[in-house]
Amino acid sequence: MAKIHPIRPTPPVEDQEPSFDLHERAMDNLRFIRDTMERAGSFTALSGWGQVVIGVAGLLGAWVAARQVSPENWLATWSSAAVVSVLIGVLTTAMKARAARMPMLSGAGRKFMLSLAPPLVAGALLTIFLFRAGLPSLLPGMWMLLYGAGIITAGAFSVSAVPVMGLCFMVFGAGALMSPASWGDAWMAAGFGGLHVIFGFYIARRHGG
Template sequence: MTDRPALRRREPAVAPEASAASHLRFIRETMERTGTFTAVPGWGGVAMGATAFVAAAVAARQPTVADWLTVWTAEALVGLLIGAWATVLKARRGGAALLSGQGRKFLLGLLPALLVGVALTLAVYGYDLAPGTYAREAPLATVSRHLLPGVWLLTYGAGVLAAGAFSIRPVPLMGSLFMLLGALALLAPPAWGDAFMAAGFGGLHVVFGVLIARNHGG
């Protein structure tokens, strides 16, 4: 009895268009996983810095820690909206994905530090609201005005530094400088807090925003 040759399974035919689309999708997904997130806004960062300068000038004139915190909370929301809007616009122009690949890693690197900053803000301000504190009698000497500028600069810088591992080279450098300013702010007199905030959220955003806009697109 002779052995019959094994029958080969015939693979279903794939249309050339489908094969090409599959290859293109594979290449795009590979580039997203291994590339850098380039949708960091340049001119959007400059706009964030400009609003921070205004907020620092207004906050320095506030008579109570509650009013001071209100100014900086409003500035944080304005800066967040400007940054998010500018990032979405730049991502659309460049075809970068925000919720997958390096864009997702960038956001996941940034958000935890920002959430830590929110938690520490609530804890520090809650201490000032406790009975027996002097939040209204001596606003420049409160725990909030002493600690929060440094805390905000440090946590924001830590988030930017972590996110910058998946982004263009200026981003982690900017995060490191934010952290340096935050450490100095914690050691400085409370009355200098708004100046450090202006230097960080104003000056660093403007300087690096211009650098990013010129070298990596607006």
């Protein structure tokens, strides 16, 4: 009598996904990881040496502004110093970001700049109206208060020394508003000059230039 072998069920064949689907999923995962890291990362490309140079420009601006005899020339001096300082900051930070291969216009860098810009724009507009109103003595305190506020908010996306510097600017701004008008240039020299030099050296030594 012939031996009957039991019929074993054939295991089901698993459907294989096309290789291009796996590639798309891998790319989606990489994009998610990259975006997450950009959102969580800190903007460390702020140039400490650039801040030192800005501080020197601030000290020079205070020296020149204190020797002006008209409010118009005084404002023109500080406006020129502000433009020069912005250019120095952008250029040196771009150089450091490029060396570190860190994008300035995406992730933490973009958030840093977007957080800093509104207080600076507000300061520029208030400068026009306060000067036209005959209140130039309020400008040093207002400038440092708004600049400090912008540095604090932008510093949330940068190294810890940055928001501390912003807080110091706000303290100096409050001091300038409560002091005699003749002290304005001295407060500006201490703030835009001294604070930038001190924190610039610290950032340069602790965070690579």
